[in-house]
Amino acid sequence: MNQIIDRPGVNTDAAKGKGERTRERILEIAEQAVLQKGFGATSIEEIICEAEITKSGFFYHFKDKNELARALLLRHIDQDEIILDQVFNRGQELTDDPLQQFLIGLKMLAELVEDLPNGHPGCLIAVYCYQERLFDQEVRQLNQQAVLGWRDRFRTILDRVVVQYPPNEPVDLDELADMVSTVVEGGIVMSKALGRPQMLANQIMLLRSFVKLLFAKQAG
Amino acid sequence: MNQIIDRPGVNTDAAKGKGERTRERILEIAEQAVLQKGFGATSIEEIICEAEITKSGFFYHFKDKNELARALLLRHIDQDEIILDQVFNRGQELTDDPLQQFLIGLKMLAELVEDLPNGHPGCLIAVYCYQERLFDQEVRQLNQQAVLGWRDRFRTILDRVVVQYPPNEPVDLDELADMVSTVVEGGIVMSKALGRPQMLANQIMLLRSFVKLLFAKQAG
DNA sequence: GAAAAACTGTACCGGCGGTAGGGTAATGTG
DNA sequence: CACATTACCCTACCGCCGGTACAGTTTTTC
Known part of the structure; x- marks a missing residue:
């Protein structure tokens, strides 16, 4: 009975929906890349490659790079x-x-x-x-x-x-x-x-x- | 008699050859851009546009972006x-x-x-x-x-x-x-x-x- | 089991880094 | 003044990337 909490927005990691977890994975990978190469030099291509999703998958979570x-x-x-x-x-x-x-x-x-x-x-x-x-x-x-x-x-x-x-x-x-x-x-x-x-x-x-x-x- | 010095490599601004002055202009423009947008996001295109030279002109001075x-x-x-x-x-x-x-x-x-x-x-x-x-x-x-x-x-x-x-x-x-x-x-x-x-x-x-x-x- | 969420696939556009190579105007030098 | 070097310009091309569009499919959730 580890994950009881299930309030939306205040979820524990394990209680998060699948979408939320993918989003988090994208952010984690993107942050590392941005910190090492800068924002402009970080390509969406490499992010989706490491996150093992498609470009469409990325744009489902973020409407553009600014977001x-x-x-x-x-x-x-x-x-x-x-x-x-x-x-x-x-x-x-x-x-x-x-x-x-x-x-x-x-x-x-x-x-x-x-x-x-x-x-x-x-x-x-x-x-x-x-x-x-x-x-x-x-x-x-x-x-x-x-x-x-x-x-x-x-x-x-x-x-x-x-x-x-x-x-x-x-x-x-x-x-x-x-x-x-x-x-x-x-x-x-x-x-x-x-x-x-x-x-x-x-x-x-x-x-x-x-x-x-x-x-x-x-x-x- | 302001600019007497003409040692190569230790020239004053006015004594520099034309190429040297163009190179300097490129560097000045590029530095400003890099400081405002990062290196990866600074396009050669915008540099040559502001410096009023062509792409070939740029690559005459620097063989690639790394240089x-x-x-x-x-x-x-x-x-x-x-x-x-x-x-x-x-x-x-x-x-x-x-x-x-x-x-x-x-x-x-x-x-x-x-x-x-x-x-x-x-x-x-x-x-x-x-x-x-x-x-x-x-x-x-x-x-x-x-x-x-x-x-x-x-x-x-x-x-x-x-x-x-x-x-x-x-x-x-x-x-x-x-x-x-x-x-x-x-x-x-x-x-x-x-x-x-x-x-x-x-x-x-x-x-x-x-x-x-x-x-x-x-x-x- | 149906609706919603979370994607995939495909195709396309324009911009950019970079290459290749031929042509030319300006500049310094003997 | 001739000549060579310097300092560019022009054109064409390649492949990658950000971004758009949209239809189709799987997965999750209720």
Whole structure:
């Protein structure tokens, strides 16, 4: 009695209809391809070949490539949201100190990306904003909202931090919140460029050092 | 008597032959397109259209798209090198203190990217490593060397800094050097994603705050 | 067992990367 | 000024790909 839940839209994997599973398979294959070659260079042909469906089958699920792009992004954003929730909520369970919560979250994030067997596969948000001309306004706005969502998330944490820990250097909290995204995006690029997956984790830990220095109470 | 220099290979713009100027125009147009749509989605057709040449003209300069990719990257790396040289050498002219040199360099870098009228156009290194499957081993190695070059540059500066300023938190100097690249690459992504050019400058200034906190002598 | 969902098959269009090869105008050189 | 090299243009062609159209078939679900 493993799969009892059967609410439409909130299905477990096994409870999904066949169409939904095929759609998911297409998205999974497409995401990998897009992260390795870019959106424009990813052909529908290769996707359907790997997914073992026909071209008609593909266009049954997505009316054109743009709709694939949108679906990919939505899926990616959702998955990121889940991961970040897990990581930073865990910090809240372990301590009441907001600074420690943030530091724990960053550490866990670093460990999480370090444990990825082949390194971080890449972030669709970065892919999309380096290929903006390929997408319509709606997709671009989605991208923007995702980034702003990250900012809000970390800004909320930082707002609680500064109550107890006045920063040792004047700093804009929105910009500091954005720095988490910056270091993750930049770290992924560096990891990919050098083929050294560990770099992303290292850079996140460096950011963590910065946060520590910024908020740690000075001696004296 | 403005252009006296006429050494082949080290020509000034005006002294370049006609072919060299056309080649340069192609590269300029191609770079813009690649930064906005990705390499795979940039058609030779549109490049020759904007450059007002024919397809044969294009293939006279580049035997295939891969050679265009390599030429683009080489040009991009060279230009970056020149800019970084200017910025960080200027710091060395203004003071003997290595920490101040680094801080001045970062500040000037931030100002430089802030003054770009349409924001930073993007970094080909990021484009290429998010589309690695499109390029051959040679191009990927070029990319890698460029990143390692940045690391060396900042590592050299940091080595001089730590002699006079012991860091307030244990830190790997290579990783810290890489953080400049990380923040620049990540900052570009953020700027593009939100359509706010200023973000890149802000993130560089935040990194500067980090460097200050890390090396500043503590009171007491 | 019927309706709906999830495809398959076939045929076609136009655009693009790339090749081949012959022709020509501009440019630098002795 | 002659000549060779450079720097292109023109035409024609190939095969792949995104996308459309639509009729037919299997699979799933109720």
